[in-house]
Amino acid sequence: MSGPTFHVAVAAEGVLSAETRGRNLTLLCVSALTIMSGATLSASLPGIEAHFVETEDAALLSRLMLTLPAIFIAGLAPVAGLIADRFGRKRLLLLSLVVFALAGSSGLVLDSLPALLVGRAVLGVSVAGIMTTATALVGDFFEGVARDRYMGFQAAFVGIGGAIFLSGGGLLADIHWRGPFAIYCLAFALLPAVLALIPEPHRHRAAPIADVKREERRGITLPLVLLLFAACLHFAIFYMLPTQLPFYLKNLGIVQPSRAGMAIGAGQVVGVLAALSFSRVRSRIGRMGVFALGFAALGAGYIGLGSAQSYAGILAATAITGISMGLMTPNLSASLLAIAPPALRGRLSGALIAAIFAGQFIAPLASQPFVRDWGYAAAFTGAGVLLGALALVCLVSRMLLAVRPRRQEDRI
Secondary structure, X not given: OOOOEEOOOEOOOOOXXXXXXXXXXXXXXXXXXXXXXXXXXXXXXXXXXXXXXXXXXXXHHHHHHHHHHHHHHHHHHHHHHHHHHHHOOHHHHHHHHHHHHHHXXXXXXXXXXXXXXXXXXXXXXXXXXXXXXXXXXXXXXXXXXXXXXXXXXXXXXXXHHHHHHHHHXXXXXXXXXXXXXXXXXXXXXXXXXXXXXXXXXXXXXXXXXXXXXXXXXXXXXXXXXXXXXXXXXXXXXXXXXXXXXXHHHHHOOXXXXXXXXXXXXXXXXXXXXXXXXXHHHHHHHHHXXXXXXXXXXXXXXXXXXXXXXXXXXXXXXXXHHHHHHHHHHXXXXXXXXXXXXXXXXXHHHHHHHHHHHHHHHHHHHHHHHHHHHHOHHHHHHHHHHHHHHHHHHHHHHHHHHOOOXXXXXOOX
8 A cells, every 4th residue: 555544533623734735625626526427418418419319219318428327326336435445545536536537538539329328337437436435535534523514615616616517518518519528537637636645544444344233333224224315315306407407498498508507507606605604504403404404495496497487597596406405415424424433434435425326317217207298397396396395304303303412413
């Protein structure tokens, strides 16, 4: 193993060294790359469908360009977590970044829809490694309040990356549908920083799961299952936005791909502000309160999309959805890390990533029948009503938990 191996948990207070700041910034930039696993291509979807119109099932397959990586991430993230627990985080992260850049940019040269889908599948394999190691490293490097604060910054960086990559992808898609694939080459620029600035943390013994259950996991099985279910459901509904919005805009007569990128990017900008407030919001209303707020904001945004009559209305609605993304993502990760024993951080991080991306993969398969039968506006409105019901469930749960010790809430 190259480089020093040591434990590097960071206290909530204190002055950070230049080395630690560099490490944290590099890890934030790595996390920002993951938004490119799908949504960067959103504005290109109509162009891809038009280019391959002669291909059977081009409408569905073009949408799968966005979400196919998700099924490979979902399937392989637990495996990546096991590898990270047993063999170390850094080497897996470096390899995953190289594959990410090569597979992501393959759309610049490939010229058949099946070949493009293969490239997207390989991209999913790389993202499984990146996201799992990045999440596990947060658990290794941060504790307590510092971890919550960092998760907020991480979500903010993802939002900033999303705003840049989605808007940039939209502008490049105006030039040619292949344009957004070039953005994936940015991963090459991070390799030197990862090599130089991210240390290999101390590895806790990768104990068999049965042993860890006896020692450390009593009482967390149900909260873990509920957390993974919430992650899958949230992202299955959230990913209606990038998979269906470009076509909804086209249906409304807004045909420029850049408009779709900017609309989705508006949510990312608001998400940055929400993510930066995550630690404060979490301290005031608790984890279940954040879940309730996240579902409610996404539901309000979707109902707004269903009733929008202009591009300005679309922008306002997508901006509201950003509140959800800015709060839900760090809340899911922080909740997972709060209950994950150190020896299982990689594997449980992989399970969370798997649940998130399983939801993303399900999104077009679940939403397309409703769009076909009901239309875009009614489909978004229906999803908004469902999200409102989920918010109510979380709010009631929060009220019930208010009579229990605060520590108990951290377990859900």
